[in-house]
Amino acid sequence: xxxxxxxxxxxxxxxxxxxxxxxxxxxxxxxxxxxxxxxxxxxxxxxxxxxxxxxxxxxxxxxxxxxxxxxxxxxxxxxx
Numbered sequence: 001x002x003x004x005x006x007x008x009x010x011x012x013x014x015x016x017x018x019x020x021x022x023x024x025x026x027x028x029x030x031x032x033x034x035x036x037x038x039x040x041x042x043x044x045x046x047x048x049x050x051x052x053x054x055x056x057x058x059x060x061x062x063x064x065x066x067x068x069x070x071x072x073x074x075x076x077x078x079x080x
Contacts, residue, residue, distance in 0.1 A: 004059050
């Protein structure tokens with residue numbers, strides 16, 4: 001199962017998750033929510049939200065690509 005996460009850096013420069021999910025539809029919901037938040041902001045204070053959105057989108061794209069490859073492999077080489 002793919003794992004999706006949004007991380008922050010703590011005071012010791014270590015990454016820690018502030019949001020995690022193993023569900024692709026939850027990841028899409030979170031991405032939509034973050035995108036809407038950014039679009040509603042009149043003037044974003046920094047590029048941090050845009051970077052979080054880009055990172056989550058990359059994770060989703062990778063998971064979908066992996067899922068597509070698995071589906072193709074199952075079609076070509078069915079388990080039986």
